[in-house]
Amino acid sequence: xxxxxxxxxxxxxxxxxxxxxxxxxxxxxxxxxxxxxxxxxxxxxxxxxxxxxxxxxxxxxxxxxxxxxxxxxxxxxxxxxxxxxxxxxxxxxxxxxxxxxxxxxxxxxxxxxxxxxxxxxxxxxxxxxxxxxxxxxxxxxxxxxxxxxxxxxxxxxxxxxxxxxxxxxxxxxxxxxxxxxxxxxxxxxxxxxxxxxxxxxxxxxxxxxxxxxxxxxxxxxxxxxxxxxxxxxxxxxxxxxxxxxxxxxxxxxxxxxxxxxxxxxxxxxxxxxxxxxxxxxxxxxxxxxxxxxxxxxxxxxxxxxxxxxxxxxxxxxxxxxxxxxxxxxxxxxxxxxxxxxxxxxxxxxxxxxxxxxx
DNA sequence: TCTGGGGTCCTAGGACCC
DNA sequence: TCTGGGGTCCTAGGACCC
Numbered sequence: 001x002x003x004x005x006x007x008x009x010x011x012x013x014x015x016x017x018x019x020x021x022x023x024x025x026x027x028x029x030x031x032x033x034x035x036x037x038x039x040x041x042x043x044x045x046x047x048x049x050x051x052x053x054x055x056x057x058x059x060x061x062x063x064x065x066x067x068x069x070x071x072x073x074x075x076x077x078x079x080x081x082x083x084x085x086x087x088x089x090x091x092x093x094x095x096x097x098x099x100x101x102x103x104x105x106x107x108x109x110x111x112x113x114x115x116x117x118x119x120x121x122x123x124x125x126x127x128x129x130x131x132x133x134x135x136x137x138x139x140x141x142x143x144x145x146x147x148x149x150x151x152x153x154x155x156x157x158x159x160x161x162x163x164x165x166x167x168x169x170x171x172x173x174x175x176x177x178x179x180x181x182x183x184x185x186x187x188x189x190x191x192x193x194x195x196x197x198x199x200x201x202x203x204x205x206x207x208x209x210x211x212x213x214x215x216x217x218x219x220x221x222x223x224x225x226x227x228x229x230x231x232x233x234x235x236x237x238x239x240x241x242x243x244x245x246x247x248x249x250x251x252x253x254x255x256x257x258x259x260x261x262x263x264x265x266x267x268x269x270x271x272x273x274x275x276x277x278x279x280x281x282x283x284x285x286x287x288x289x290x291x292x293x294x295x296x297x298x299x300x301x302x303x304x305x306x307x308x309x310x311x312x313x314x315x316x317x318x319x320x321x322x323x324x325x326x327x328x329x330x331x332x333x334x335x336x337x338x339x340x341x342x343x344x345x346x347x348x349x350x351x352x353x354x355x356x357x358x
Numbered sequence: 359t360c361t362g363g364g365g366t367c368c369t370a371g372g373a374c375c376c
Numbered sequence: 377t378c379t380g381g382g383g384t385c386c387t388a389g390g391a392c393c394c
Contacts, residue, residue, distance in 0.1 A: 033362065041362080042361090042363090043361070044362095045362085059362090059394095060361090061361050062362090063359075064359045111393095111394085112393080114394080115394075192392085193393090194392090195392045195393080196391090196392090197390085197392085226369070227368070228367095228368080250365080251365085251366075252365070252366085254363095254365080255363080256362085256364085257362095257363085258361095258363085294387095304360080304361070306389090307389090308387090308388065308389075309387085310387060312385085312387085348362090
């Protein structure tokens with residue numbers, strides 16, 4: 001019997017801030033971009049539960065979150081703390097959480113900074129596996145003063161959806177027999193891989209829940225979803241046999257930057273490009289790679305029109321100068337007046353390298 | 359409302375090869 | 377009239393995830 005757990009930290013970044021800054025406890029907290037008095041250009045990374053009561057949520061533009069917080073404050077509700085946060089610190093906490101999970105299971109997949117799958121098949125029974133989950137939650141609370149929600153199910157898909165079912169500080173157990181009925185009433189958006197676009201296009205067909213989606217045959221799903229269709233047919237019935245991925249290597253390394261103000265200042269843009277190439281190259285080395293072969297440059301204009309240009313070298317390069325040179329060559333056409341006759345201002349540039357070699 | 363930054367995977371057309 | 381077919385690589389774009 002396969003038993004898979006999925007651990008998901010509750011409002012992770014905000015919870016770490018709350019823990020480390022006692023003066024913020026119980027207050028609404030938003031971790032993310034600088035709100036710049038409502039003029040900031042980033043998004044919300046994490047909002048804690050009090051901030052969510054104001055309608056603030058992850059991926060919301062920070063300017064909008066700022067306005068929501070203002071509205072609440074004027075109504076006499078507690079003021080919201082906006083914090084930039086520290087990815088470095090979150091990574092350190094994450095490592096310790098992963099170590100706790102590894103103390104209880106040998107096969108662990110660190111799926112993101114605040115999520116992990118772990119294989120509890122060895123426990124032999126659902127009851128014993130559930131005990132281990134409770135134990136993991138308890139130790140995280142004792143050692144890190146943080147809460148996590150865990151889903152326990154017959155595979156990664158069910159575990160993942162179950163961990164989100166009762167948040168925060170929840171434990172949701174779904175048996176193999178219950179899996180299909182557990183999924184059926186849920187919105188299609190709960191299925192990993194179905195995002196906002198697909199949700200919308202399905203809604204136009206009157207498909208809102210997993211139950212609705214089950215009306216499609218594998219062939220119909222293949223037509224709508226391509227290669228993924230037949231796989232999706234299985235998943236919405238609770239069937240999913242993917243193994244845990246315990247080792248991972250990046251396939252690409254890149255950086256991008258949204259400017260504080262849209263610009264066509266060539267001096268500024270070139271300087272940023274150079275700095276980014278430098279950082280990317282440093283990270284390629286730090287990750288243990290020696291060479292790259294493909295360079296990708298991304299440009300986003302003020303109107304959010306986003307384009308990329310890439311070039312693959314005939315042979316791998318280990319040269320940082322070559323990276324700058326190739327990135328510059330790829331960027332040039334975007335700055336050329338003949339290519340950009342409307343003088344569209346530039347909002348973001350990015351550099352990425354692929355086909356990494358050791 | 360006005361949209362970050364780090365990634366992965368898929369699609370589709372054209373080039374090229376056998 | 378008049379156009380194979382399969383595989384792989386490159387390029388650009390897009391959906392998705394956290």
